[in-house]
Amino acid sequence: MSKIYDIAVVGAGIAGVMVAWWADRFGKSVLVIDRASSPATGGSSAAGAFVSPKLGKANVLTNLTNDAFEFSSKFYSEFFGEEFEQSGMLRFAKDESDLANLEYYKEIIGCGEILDEESLREFGVVNETKALYFRDGGVCDAQSLCKKAIKDIEYLQLEVEKIEDANEYLIIEDRVKAKNIVFATGFEGFDGFEYMNIGGLWGSRGDYYCSDDIKSCMHKSVSVSSNIGGIIKLGATTTRAKNPCMVCDGEPLKVLEEDAIKIASLTDFKIKEIFCGYRANSKDYFPIVGKVIDAQYMLENYPQIKKGYKKAPLRYKKNCFVFNGLGARGFVFAPYLAKNLVEHIFDACEILDEVNSDRLFLRWARRLVIGG
Numbered sequence: 001m002s003k004i005y006d007i008a009v010v011g012a013g014i015a016g017v018m019v020a021w022w023a024d025r026f027g028k029s030v031l032v033i034d035r036a037s038s039p040a041t042g043g044s045s046a047a048g049a050f051v052s053p054k055l056g057k058a059n060v061l062t063n064l065t066n067d068a069f070e071f072s073s074k075f076y077s078e079f080f081g082e083e084f085e086q087s088g089m090l091r092f093a094k095d096e097s098d099l100a101n102l103e104y105y106k107e108i109i110g111c112g113e114i115l116d117e118e119s120l121r122e123f124g125v126v127n128e129t130k131a132l133y134f135r136d137g138g139v140c141d142a143q144s145l146c147k148k149a150i151k152d153i154e155y156l157q158l159e160v161e162k163i164e165d166a167n168e169y170l171i172i173e174d175r176v177k178a179k180n181i182v183f184a185t186g187f188e189g190f191d192g193f194e195y196m197n198i199g200g201l202w203g204s205r206g207d208y209y210c211s212d213d214i215k216s217c218m219h220k221s222v223s224v225s226s227n228i229g230g231i232i233k234l235g236a237t238t239t240r241a242k243n244p245c246m247v248c249d250g251e252p253l254k255v256l257e258e259d260a261i262k263i264a265s266l267t268d269f270k271i272k273e274i275f276c277g278y279r280a281n282s283k284d285y286f287p288i289v290g291k292v293i294d295a296q297y298m299l300e301n302y303p304q305i306k307k308g309y310k311k312a313p314l315r316y317k318k319n320c321f322v323f324n325g326l327g328a329r330g331f332v333f334a335p336y337l338a339k340n341l342v343e344h345i346f347d348a349c350e351i352l353d354e355v356n357s358d359r360l361f362l363r364w365a366r367r368l369v370i371g372g
């Protein structure tokens, strides 16, 4: 273990591989570590990996998501052209009353075209009469993208539990030396991450054999991908329970199939494979990016934090960073926010305020008292 990496990334989902990709591009020595023998086995293995903007009222989360959409769709098309099918994304109004908002959504997103019924039929749309079309949108092949992102980067299969500080560097499991560690461990979080309150939602989606000519991805209550080599993707269900999706037997997908035929001209589609996974969320639904606070030290040395004291200088776990809570939009957020994190680590650039992991600590500490 003589080599000292500039950065070790724990977790080889889309979050981890994007951090590794940017760090490698910045000329840093990088090691990716995952308990699995290959990338994208966690939430990222289940993702439909649609790259789509967020329609809704202009607010901080909508703006952040759409900045990420703009960045990431260009990023994938430039660097992952084979793994990103940029067939466009059609977004329909939620219901009749939402139709009038499409112009407003277009304005706040800053891109997109309104399409009429005639144009929609050419894309393989049924029933809908109007949509907002984003040419830059599309869908990724999640697994091949994650693999390609780190194909020239060192990879180690290892379950990580123990990190030690050896002054000049950190030691992972007595085996790896690294100057910086990024934890991109998805819904499992990591020891010492309790204050981040990482939770989430299970979900399922399916790949289908299909002979229908669906030319664009589309989304209403379900996402339907364009037909890529005789396969379409339908996604995704959302289940608020601890463990259900791993034994879903395809049941939740019936809802997706019923919704899909209401928007897409699907006459011939048959299940090929079902995927189940967990979307890791923060309590406020913003991603979690930045330094890891030494919560134990803070509580021991500034117990008044629990009563709302906000002025204690934050102490961090040395050179430890987190990249998590990407929710249902990991493939939209990851390239954009991974760049921000890598620039923060190596160039002292600020983490975007709205995703900075610091925000979660004081709220959590207050709840310790409220919760008794």
Ligand SMILES: Cc1cc2nc3c(=O)[nH]c(=O)nc-3n(C[C@H](O)[C@H](O)[C@H](O)COP(=O)(O)OP(=O)(O)OC[C@H]3O[C@@H](n4cnc5c(N)ncnc54)[C@H](O)[C@@H]3O)c2cc1C
Residues within 6 Å of the ligand: 010, 011, 012, 013, 014, 015, 016, 033, 034, 035, 036, 039, 040, 041, 042, 043, 044, 045, 046, 047, 048, 049, 050, 051, 158, 159, 160, 161, 184, 185, 186, 187, 188, 202, 203, 204, 205, 235, 236, 237, 275, 276, 277, 278, 279, 280, 323, 324, 325, 326, 327, 328, 329, 330, 331, 332, 333
């Ligand atoms: C059904 C479904 C559909 C989805 N559809 C979309 C979509 O269309 N578009 C979109 O953008 N997003 C979508 N998502 C969300 C997306 O999948 C997630 O946001 C994304 O995968 C999160 O990636 P991640 O890297 O943070 O976590 P993960 O992919 O879960 O990766 C975490 C990795 O960390 C490893 N790990 C954890 N702990 C340790 C440890 N102690 N030691 C070593 N390794 C460890 C795990 O093995 C895993 O590989 C969907 C999710 C689901 C479930």
